[in-house]
Amino acid sequence: MAAAIMVQGTGSGAGKSLIVAALCRLFKNAGYSVAPFKSQNMALNSYVTIESGEIGRAQALQAEAAGIPPSIYHNPILLKSEGSSGSQVVVMGKPFKTMTASDYYKNKELFWPYVVSAWEELNNRYEIIVIEGAGSPAEINLTEQEIVNMAVARLTSAPVLLVGDIDKGGVFASLYGTAALLKEDVKLIKGFVINKFRGDVNILIPGNVMITDLTGIPVIGVIPYVSGIGLEEEDSLALGSHFESGDRTGTGVKITVLRLNYISNFTDFHALSCEPGVELVYSLRDNDILNSDLVIIPGTKNTVKDLLFLKETGVSGVLQRAVTQGIPLMGMCGGYQMLGKVISDPDMIESRHREVRGLGFLDAETVFESSKVTLRVTAKKTGGIPFIDGEFDNLDCYEIHMGQTKGGSIFKVRVGDETYMDGESKGGVWGTYLHGIFDNDTFRAALLDGLRAKRGLKQTSTGINYIKLRNDAIECWSATVAKSLDMDLIYSLLIS
CATH class of the missing domain: 3.40.50.300 (P-loop containing nucleotide triphosphate hydrolases)
Structure with a gap:
């Protein structure tokens, strides 16, 4: 007892x-x-x-x-x-x-x-x-x-x-x-x-x-x-109105995460905010988006509402300008679904819209289902990802999502003895269902080095040990x- x-x-x-x-x-x-x-x-x-x-x-x-x-x-x-x-x-x-x-x-x-x-x-x-x-x-x-x-x-x-x-x-x-x-x-x-x-x-x-x-x-x-x-907060109110953490001088990297109305699992990006020389901003402001080294559409508890919000407020147009200017764009989970061509919800599980056009940056098509995927997985990078060089295996991640997205070409995911493909990349845009991927030190370091190289900045051979830092x-x-x-x-x- x-x-x-x-x-x-x-x-x-x-x-x-x-x-x-x-x-x-x-x-x-x-x-x-x-x-x-x-x-x-x-x-x-x-x-x-x-x-x-x-x-x-x-x-x-x-x-x-x-x-x-x-x-x-x-x-x-x-x-x-x-x-x-x-x-x-x-x-x-x-x-x-x-x-x-x-x-x-x-x-x-x-x-x-x-x-x-x-x-x-x-x-x-x-x-x-x-x-x-x-x-x-x-x-x-x-x-x-x-x-x-x-x-x-x-x-x-x-x-x-x-x-x-x-x-x-x-x-x-x-x-x-x-x-x-x-x-x-x-x-x-x-x-x-x-x-x-x-x-x-x-x-x-x-x-x-x-x-x-x-x-x-x-x-x-x-x-x-x-x-x-140095430990992530649980409530999105803790993000404040603009910025979480930062150390970006003229030689640093700026990453903007869209501050969606229904943002979820923003802890996916905590490891990025812990890196020296990285400024992590939660914002919907044009100036932040267009002056970033990477823009991320995070997970959301209501993908359709947040997608429509981005369109209604003109943020989707700002994202288009950012991509045209060569700024990389990444989508995590619900953000990945938004990046595709279409989101179908035939049984109106999440909203009253049976079908909504996505942002169209990727060819992905998502269909919402009543069953929810919650899995602990390991993954191997098998396809190209913008500004991330190298091969990565045994990436420790997890999945939480209601929809299924057709295709998948950049990660080979393992659950026990079963494998399947996840994620899509096109031009400077990519998306994945893999939560926790940035907690993997080698993958995160490769991403940041790729962003530094794009700007002609000095690359670093090692980053933080995130597990040790948390401990x-x-x-x-x-x-x-x-x-x-x-x-x-x-x-x-x-x-x-």
Whole structure:
């Protein structure tokens, strides 16, 4: 039987996910077998597990921090917003159906058993489980329907740490208000954590004493604001309005990722943003697109809506100008589908359009199907890709998509003993379904060297070791959290 501790927040974006990742690494380093658990996540950044199931990307990062393979048991229910139509509900890694929020909350009895069974599976495997809540536990209109905050704390008998984001302002009011609204469940909260603090921590001491006097709950730590942690964010709101990371001088490389309305899996490009001399921009501005060394159309949870948006706003015309000027254009997953001639949706699975003309840069034709592809794969580059020289085998990737695209000529993909072709290239344009391809160091280095060579810049023989960089970032962040929290108290909560 596992010991458990739960991290909840006063609201979305308080920093729960990264704090859970830090605790997973700290417990792992202390010699415990540890796993993350988030019963229900709502995110468009997802990951394919060892069971070929889909979970939130944050839980994959937390599993990485714990030193274990990501599993569907770490996130049994994933909600992927599709806009006004509701959200696709993914249960134990596989799509269940698209539901409105009202329908979803009315059907708690359908999903709660999956939460219980996933918890029991982890409970029997590990010594410590670090649980993450979602949003705020004080949404009083959802108290009876929620299956991710206090309902899980009660199920698992986990002591709760409540995190407040001081960077947003009003942290003491958020902590006090949350505690007040929880009524009987407030007894489950064993400590407050103040996150993202800038300045002299001594300034907070009077407030910490007062909030403890008012609620009976101690402040067990103040975590400083850390810029450039080096670990990807889960929410697209974290991208800001324009730019994520950059170090582009006159000799650097600029990559623009289109900031689609339904952008998903933007973590595909995190490794690029970590490279020295690379500026990664999320933008739809003409100036960014036309002054890039590479433009990427990313994945999307609503390919048709985002495609029509690009046409209606004139961005498609700007892309045409960019390609005419010789700027390489790449499409990932839904972006790959957009690059083709046509997207067919005969059963209107994604939209009310049975057929939509694509951007026409590639000859690809896509047909949406009701079944969803979620696979972990390895791939070999067999065809030409603009500005990427060399042969690459054993590329570690994964696929998440609803449609099937005819043809395929640039990657030979392996799943067990089966193989098939993926991707298409034409002129300076190429597309693929292979998520995570830029996480492969040699492939990413070849891409960047090709872009540098195109501009007559000096090439680099080696780039970063992305796995090592991530591990170092997890270690550094975990050390910060350990210094900031009363870890003795946390360990005492685990054994109480």
